[in-house]
Amino acid sequence: MDKEYIGALEDKCIQDCPPGCQSLCPLHVDVRKMLEAIQKADFNLARSIYERSVAFPGILSRICDASCRSGCLRGDYGGAIDVPRLEEAAVLFGMKKARKFRILRKRSERVAVVGGGLCGMTAALTLYEKGYDVELFEKSSSLGGCVRSIVLDILTPDIIAEDVSVFDSTAVSIRLNSGRNASELENLIESYDAVLVAWGSGQATRELVADIDTFICRHSGLFAAGSLLRKNYSPSTSMSDGRRAAVSIDRYLQGVSLSAGRDGELPFESCLYTNTETIVPSSVTVPAEGGSFRRDEALTEACRCVLCECMECVSACKLLEHHGSYPKRYVRELSNSVNQFYGVRKTKHMLNGCTDCGLCAELCPNDLSMGELCTMGKRELVERGIMPPAVHDFPIQDMIYSNSEQCSIRIFPEGADSVYFPGCQMQALMPDLLEKSYESILQMSSGRTGLYLGCCGAPADWAGRIPLRDEIIESFRTWWSGCGKPRIIYACTSCRKILANAVDKESLISLWEIFDEKSSENILPATVGEQPRLAIADPCTSRYLPEVRSAARSLFKRQGCEIEELFYSGELTRCCGFGGLVSLTEPEVGRLMVEARINESNEDYGLYCVMCQDNFASEGKSTRHILEVLYGASAHRKPPGSRISYSERQENRRRARESVRRRWASNHALPADDAWENTRLLISEEVAARVEERMILYRDIQRAVFEAELSGRRILNPETEHLIASNKPGVVTYWVEYSLEGEAVRIHNAYSHRLEVME
Numbered sequence: 001m002d003k004e005y006i007g008a009l010e011d012k013c014i015q016d017c018p019p020g021c022q023s024l025c026p027l028h029v030d031v032r033k034m035l036e037a038i039q040k041a042d043f044n045l046a047r048s049i050y051e052r053s054v055a056f057p058g059i060l061s062r063i064c065d066a067s068c069r070s071g072c073l074r075g076d077y078g079g080a081i082d083v084p085r086l087e088e089a090a091v092l093f094g095m096k097k098a099r100k101f102r103i104l105r106k107r108s109e110r111v112a113v114v115g116g117g118l119c120g121m122t123a124a125l126t127l128y129e130k131g132y133d134v135e136l137f138e139k140s141s142s143l144g145g146c147v148r149s150i151v152l153d154i155l156t157p158d159i160i161a162e163d164v165s166v167f168d169s170t171a172v173s174i175r176l177n178s179g180r181n182a183s184e185l186e187n188l189i190e191s192y193d194a195v196l197v198a199w200g201s202g203q204a205t206r207e208l209v210a211d212i213d214t215f216i217c218r219h220s221g222l223f224a225a226g227s228l229l230r231k232n233y234s235p236s237t238s239m240s241d242g243r244r245a246a247v248s249i250d251r252y253l254q255g256v257s258l259s260a261g262r263d264g265e266l267p268f269e270s271c272l273y274t275n276t277e278t279i280v281p282s283s284v285t286v287p288a289e290g291g292s293f294r295r296d297e298a299l300t301e302a303c304r305c306v307l308c309e310c311m312e313c314v315s316a317c318k319l320l321e322h323h324g325s326y327p328k329r330y331v332r333e334l335s336n337s338v339n340q341f342y343g344v345r346k347t348k349h350m351l352n353g354c355t356d357c358g359l360c361a362e363l364c365p366n367d368l369s370m371g372e373l374c375t376m377g378k379r380e381l382v383e384r385g386i387m388p389p390a391v392h393d394f395p396i397q398d399m400i401y402s403n404s405e406q407c408s409i410r411i412f413p414e415g416a417d418s419v420y421f422p423g424c425q426m427q428a429l430m431p432d433l434l435e436k437s438y439e440s441i442l443q444m445s446s447g448r449t450g451l452y453l454g455c456c457g458a459p460a461d462w463a464g465r466i467p468l469r470d471e472i473i474e475s476f477r478t479w480w481s482g483c484g485k486p487r488i489i490y491a492c493t494s495c496r497k498i499l500a501n502a503v504d505k506e507s508l509i510s511l512w513e514i515f516d517e518k519s520s521e522n523i524l525p526a527t528v529g530e531q532p533r534l535a536i537a538d539p540c541t542s543r544y545l546p547e548v549r550s551a552a553r554s555l556f557k558r559q560g561c562e563i564e565e566l567f568y569s570g571e572l573t574r575c576c577g578f579g580g581l582v583s584l585t586e587p588e589v590g591r592l593m594v595e596a597r598i599n600e601s602n603e604d605y606g607l608y609c610v611m612c613q614d615n616f617a618s619e620g621k622s623t624r625h626i627l628e629v630l631y632g633a634s635a636h637r638k639p640p641g642s643r644i645s646y647s648e649r650q651e652n653r654r655r656a657r658e659s660v661r662r663r664w665a666s667n668h669a670l671p672a673d674d675a676w677e678n679t680r681l682l683i684s685e686e687v688a689a690r691v692e693e694r695m696i697l698y699r700d701i702q703r704a705v706f707e708a709e710l711s712g713r714r715i716l717n718p719e720t721e722h723l724i725a726s727n728k729p730g731v732v733t734y735w736v737e738y739s740l741e742g743e744a745v746r747i748h749n750a751y752s753h754r755l756e757v758m759e
Helices: 003-012 020-024 031-039 043-053 057-063 067-071 083-093 118-129 145-149 157-169 182-191 203-208 235-254 295-302 312-316 318-322 327-340 344-352 359-363 370-383 389-402 424-429 431-444 458-462 466-482 493-499 511-521 546-558 579-585 587-598 610-618 626-631 646-664 685-693 698-711
Strands: 110-114 133-137 173-175 194-197 209-211 222-224 409-411 418-421 449-453 487-490 508-510 533-536 562-565 604-607 623-625 680-683 715-717 722-727 733-741 744-753
Touching: 003 327, 020 031, 020 067, 031 043, 031 083, 031 295, 043 057, 043 083, 057 083, 057 157, 057 235, 083 295, 110 118, 110 182, 118 133, 118 145, 118 157, 118 235, 145 157, 182 194, 194 235, 222 235, 312 318, 312 359, 318 587, 327 344, 327 370, 344 370, 344 579, 359 370, 370 466, 389 424, 389 458, 389 579, 389 646, 409 646, 418 431, 424 431, 424 610, 424 646, 431 449, 431 511, 431 626, 431 646, 449 646, 458 466, 458 493, 458 579, 466 493, 487 493, 487 511, 493 508, 508 511, 508 546, 511 546, 533 546, 546 562, 546 626, 579 587, 587 610, 604 610, 604 626, 610 623, 623 626, 646 698, 680 685, 680 698, 685 744, 698 722, 698 733, 698 744
Parallel strands: 110 133, 110 194, 133 173, 194 222, 418 449, 418 487, 487 508, 533 562, 533 604, 604 623, 680 744
Antiparallel strands: 409 449, 715 722, 722 733, 733 744
16 A cells, blocks of 8 residues: 555544644643543542643642633533633642653753743753753742742642652752843853753843744753743743743754754644534533532533544444544554555454445545545455455355356347346345336336346455456446447446446436336336335435435335435435445444444334345344335345345345246246256254355255265264265355255255365
């Protein structure tokens, strides 16, 4: 994967962007995490989080100027969070721990800091932790600077003394009652490798400064804190300036750029998007006893915080939620895995669990598509031979069988100008309604519509088998061109997405548009009885097909159905789990997707995708496909909670092909059955369920037994007297445990694996 492309994708994800409260805070306190800790009544953690950014928590928590509040989303919903009082609560109710300074490398340079206010003290501690020999000069008899002039009931001398005592655990040399005239400054410049001026504002100070952004002065090695140039005093900004000045000095002494890579140090507007639609207004908590919060009041106020984050895609996508992270991290993990071949097992689950439905890009403020990345990664792993072929072997073999002469047929009568492409899943799940819909089309078109039974190649596309997909597309394109490029009437929007690679998009029109357009001609069946209220669940591949969605709704309404719109509908619709073959390759994720979809409404679902219906009905959801509303329930419909087996689907395709041949194309030859297909099987319900779960077809079992009996290559289990046969039609080996009962074969068990048994 291209590094620039990956970098661009990572940059699109804004989940890591700090919320407005943090980005606008001069010290960038992680307010969100601090308030989350208070929400859980964990004041110890809240204080710990606060102290990561604030060197003097007792002082600042009582006089904080709250720059953060202008960035609080709560401002329009009852008032911004009272962060200063919550900072104070964290300090009051959280356990104080002795600060531990981790000096990774002791440096030889000496630095003088002139001024013992918040700015100078913060700079001194920062430089000390970076390993420098630091001396702090203060003209008065105590540290603290102008904060000592603040009203005593807000900030007492004891609070200041407690915070300043942090220097007792350092080797910073404190010089009190030390003058700071110009001559002394000259002496410091000569005696120290760097000098920071943090002694207050004034014209003399301004004349020192050469570069405000990096605090460098006109004398080499002399720095001035940014707060010296500010008109209004801000305690949080003063501390921030001290920290930033220390970084400039550190860079200067190391001989590196003073300005590169420092964009995030100053307050900035957050790029984080947070959906505010669900925020319920609530008033700011007012302390009952005056200035400070009690514990319960702090908890109440903290719980007003919505803990700003984006996570729009994660909240809607069960795959992203299942893996417990978010796109920025996924992008890097997947690209590293694909490019460097490590962690491929985990990556495989991620790639194969993506339906590429497009919802993530639709929800993302920056249009980041995880589906695009997962599709690309899957294709690369397949192309390099890293993706195990057996992962997609079952759907690929099923696709190949759907396009074989046993299931596929192409009819194009003379004078036809259209062809109906119902899709292999309709042929498998409701073949009787396929024929009825074709009958209606023939009536509408006066017989000038052909029929193409087969698979569009979507399984190959989803499996990353692009050459195989292109082979199927090219076969269709050749046939379509040979027929004079007729209009294609599709029933499946997934087929439409694939067919758009083969034909002009203008040649494609949905069955629902045709039916809606012709509904006034009284060709479609009349409504019988009262129709149910239906919640319309759009298939994910209809996301950008408003004309299809509109026509489907119109048809439901014409048949007397009352319509309910789901939240996840239209361009925000979610996948049922079939897309990308997820239901087959990552069944756990597929089930989560189905559960999320069917729990969106208690109403019966109205559908126009047969796979959506199959997935929802198999989990017990009451559904009505649009063709069932028109023609009545399919004869192949299973009760809610069960589904048509994979073997039955293949048999339905065979029978549908033969029925179509007899009715509309008797001149087409009837394909001959393979000899092994006549093997009669006896399978109990228990074994049938096990075989279905393992995705083993009766055809695979028949072939294994037939060839074993024909060749004599079989194993006898003397304990059970059961025979064991194997068959490897592709990359998967199937094993069958059986016994003979007259002309039939009793199946006791069957399983499969990717191992190759060598003689």
